[in-house]
Amino acid sequence: MADFGFRLSKSSTLDLDRIDTKVYDRLCDTDPDARTCMACGSCSATCTAAPFSGMSMRKVILGLQRGQDVRPMLSNCMLCGKCTMVCPRGINTRHLILSICRIYDR
Amino acid sequence: MNKNIVIIGGGVAGMEAAKQLLSLGYTPMIVEKAQSLGGHVASWYKLFPDMTPASAIVDQLRKDISGANVFTGTKVVSISKDRESYAVVLDNGVSISAQAILFATGFSLFDATKKEEYGYGVYDHVVTNGDLEAWFNGKADKRISSSPKAVGFVHCVGSRDLKAGNSQCSKVCCTTAIKQAIEMKEKFPEADIYCFYMDLRLFGKKYEDFYINAQRDFGVHFIRGRVSEVGETIDGRIQVKAEDTLSGKPLKVQLDTLVLMSGMVCNKSVGELAPQVRLDMDDDGFLRSKDNIYDILRSNRPGIFYAGACTGTKTVPETLAEARAAAVEIHNYLRNG
Numbered sequence: 001m002a003d004f005g006f007r008l009s010k011s012s013t014l015d016l017d018r019i020d021t022k023v024y025d026r027l028c029d030t031d032p033d034a035r036t037c038m039a040c041g042s043c044s045a046t047c048t049a050a051p052f053s054g055m056s057m058r059k060v061i062l063g064l065q066r067g068q069d070v071r072p073m074l075s076n077c078m079l080c081g082k083c084t085m086v087c088p089r090g091i092n093t094r095h096l097i098l099s100i101c102r103i104y105d106r
Numbered sequence: 107m108n109k110n111i112v113i114i115g116g117g118v119a120g121m122e123a124a125k126q127l128l129s130l131g132y133t134p135m136i137v138e139k140a141q142s143l144g145g146h147v148a149s150w151y152k153l154f155p156d157m158t159p160a161s162a163i164v165d166q167l168r169k170d171i172s173g174a175n176v177f178t179g180t181k182v183v184s185i186s187k188d189r190e191s192y193a194v195v196l197d198n199g200v201s202i203s204a205q206a207i208l209f210a211t212g213f214s215l216f217d218a219t220k221k222e223e224y225g226y227g228v229y230d231h232v233v234t235n236g237d238l239e240a241w242f243n244g245k246a247d248k249r250i251s252s253s254p255k256a257v258g259f260v261h262c263v264g265s266r267d268l269k270a271g272n273s274q275c276s277k278v279c280c281t282t283a284i285k286q287a288i289e290m291k292e293k294f295p296e297a298d299i300y301c302f303y304m305d306l307r308l309f310g311k312k313y314e315d316f317y318i319n320a321q322r323d324f325g326v327h328f329i330r331g332r333v334s335e336v337g338e339t340i341d342g343r344i345q346v347k348a349e350d351t352l353s354g355k356p357l358k359v360q361l362d363t364l365v366l367m368s369g370m371v372c373n374k375s376v377g378e379l380a381p382q383v384r385l386d387m388d389d390d391g392f393l394r395s396k397d398n399i400y401d402i403l404r405s406n407r408p409g410i411f412y413a414g415a416c417t418g419t420k421t422v423p424e425t426l427a428e429a430r431a432a433a434v435e436i437h438n439y440l441r442n443g
Contacts, residue, residue, distance in 0.1 A: 014350055016300075016359035028325070035321045038306075039330065039352050062352050065327070089318070 019067030026103050027064060033091045037061045043083035043093050049076045057083045057093050064100070071104060109440050112137060112194050112204040114182055114379070117145020118422060119414030119429045120210035121167040124174045126433030132440075134208075135175040137182055137196060139375070143168055145212055151242035153422055154285045155312040163422070181375070185383050192383070192409065206409050206436045209393060210429065211379075213370040213415040216264030216272060224260060224366055225336040231344050231361075232336065234263075234368045235279065238286055254297045254362035257290050258346055259283045260333045261303040265369030274390050276369030277419040280307045283367050284320045291324040299326045300359065302333045302348050310421060331357065336364060370419045383407055392418045403432045411436055 027034050043057035044050055053076035063070040074097060081094040111127060113120045116138030127134040142148065143164070150160040181197045188203065195201045218226035218234050225232045233241075233249050241247045251257075261283055265276040280303065287299045306328070308314045320326040331348035339345050344364045350357040372392040380387060386406050388394035393416045396404040403411050413432035414425040 012355050014353070014355050014357040016298075016357065032322055035325060036318050038317075038321075038328075059353075066350070066353060 014066055021065065021067050023100070023103055024064035024067075027096065027099055031092070031096050031099050033089070034061060034064075034096055036089045036091060038089060040088065042086045042088065046082045046086045048080055048082060049078055052076075057097075060097070060100070070100065074100060109206070110191075110202055110204045111135065111206045111208065111436060111440075112182075112192075112202055113208045113210055115145065115210035115212055115373075115414075115416075116140070116143040116176065116178065117210060117212045117414065117425075118147045118163065118167060119212065119416075119425045120145075120208070121164075121171050122426045122429035123208055123210060123413050123433045123436075125167065125170040126430050127436065128171065128173050130433060130437050132437075133173065133175060135202065135204075136171070136177065137180050137194075138176070138178045139181045141179045143171075143176065143178060146215075146236075147422060149236070149243065150239045152285070152289070154281045155310070155316045157285075182379060185379060187383060187407075190409075204409075205440055206411065208411045208413055208432055208436065209376070209379075209385075209405070209416045210413050211373040211376050211416045213372060213419070214374050216270070216276075216368040216371050218263055218366045218368045220270055221263055221267075221366070223335045224263060224333065225338070225344070225364070226366055229336065229338045229344060229364075230342060232364045232366065234366050235282055235286065236368065238365050242289060249363070251362035254290075254294055256298045256300065256359065256361045257287075257294070257363045257365065258300040258302060258333075258344070258359070258361045259287055259365045259367060260346075261301065261306075261367050262332065263366040263368050264371070265367075266304065272369060272371055272391065274369075274419070275307060277307065277309070278421055279367040279369060281310065281313045281316060283365075284308075284313075284316050284326070286365065287326045288316075288320050288324050291320075291326060297362075299324070300346075300361070301326060301328050302346070303328060303330060304332050329357065370415060373416065376416060383410065385410065388417070390418060392416060403428060403435045409439065411439075 041058050049055040055076035060070045083093040111134040113136045116136045120136050124134045147160050148164045183195045183197050186193045191203045194204050215236050231249050241250050264270050264272050291299050308317050331351045333348045335347050337345045344361045347358050386394040395402040395417050411432050413429040
């Protein structure tokens with residue numbers, strides 16, 4: 001393509017009518033508690049991997065709800081389970097991570 | 107007892123106060139501008155958090171106050187101080203010398219047309235929380251889709267909005283939105299239901315459980331971000347724009363019906379009556395209590411009392427509790443002179 005000296009940026013808008021949430025929907029079938037996340041961020045605040053890798057369980061759940069591929073972020077998880085200990089809604093976040101991996105593996 | 111008590115407003119506050127005053131031996135008079143008693147609650151379908159039918163509350167109160175003098179379809183024209191009493195004149199020609207007056211005038215729903223960017227009265231499928239309750243109660247409304255794929259609720263319409271003239275939180279709309287979202291999901295299980303919120307203020311008994319149920323059992327989508335503008339697509343659907351503040355990205359979605367959670371403002375007719383007896387208005391636009399902590403049921407004028415949403419946003423149980431307490435305040439006032 002000709003170089004005009006500029007290019008168009010891709011829109012960052014999340015269009016909820018076009019996203020594909022089947023990974024999230026499948027997760028909710030096996031782990032319905034995933035739906036009760038209120039995005040408080042305590043999981044991410046306590047995450048041992050977060051300061052070095054950008055891992056955030058809150059962003060993983062949000063990413064799935066918005067139809068994004070969360071595998072790059074998940075690969076930073078060391079499965080220590082601290083996030084599960086602090087979740088005020090009692091979500092077994094460690095189990096969620098395993099379930100998400102299983103859905104992607106299928 | 108030979109004392110006249112005029113209750114202005116025949117909603118749940120006025121009726122509950124009348125019921126208590128009857129049991130204390132008085133014969134209060136209720137003046138209600140609408141054709142029937144019940145106020146806003148009478149036009150509501152179900153009440154949070156137990157989904158109590160609103161009609162059950164109103165019907166019971168109507169029975170309980172059968173001994174009171176009730177004027178429906180009647181307005182108070184004027185109130186004036188007359189020595190130790192107040193002269194209350196009604197638009198049906200009746201005038202009463204009242205030893206005590208209770209303002210149970212409640213609230214008005216914020217006029218959603220003032221938030222023009224949300225398209226109420228402009229687009230075909232935008233309604234308010236009040237419209238939706240009327241529809242739940244069986245009133246036809248062609249703005250509400252009968253087979254929606256997606257429905258959205260906008261929180262804080264005319265609340266926490268300094269520019270719209272109402273900087274306060276209206277308190278009950280978050281829970282109402284969750285209630286209505288659940289009711290819509292029950293009617294239309296295949297539809298996606300979105301709630302657009304700034305904060306979810308779920309302060310009351312069991313409200314948080316209500317929220318968890320909406321998430322877990324009904325799959326309601328909660329999106330943290332205030333809707334900035336609403337448009338109409340070429341095929342007549344509603345397009346909503348907001349920021350998904352949790353991911354820091356702009357977001358858009360198309361809906362078949364958009365419900366605006368209109369907040370509460372002081373009943374507009376209070377503006378005509380309050381100056382006649384020099385009742386103070388508080389900074390939030392509601393009637394000012396003598397003290398906002400220990401004297402919320404008294405006005406700045408002796409013999410004039412307040413109950414319910416005339417002094418600020420209240421839930422139904424809060425309103426009923428205030429009405430009961432106001433009856434005792436009035437009783438003590440009349441007994442002690």
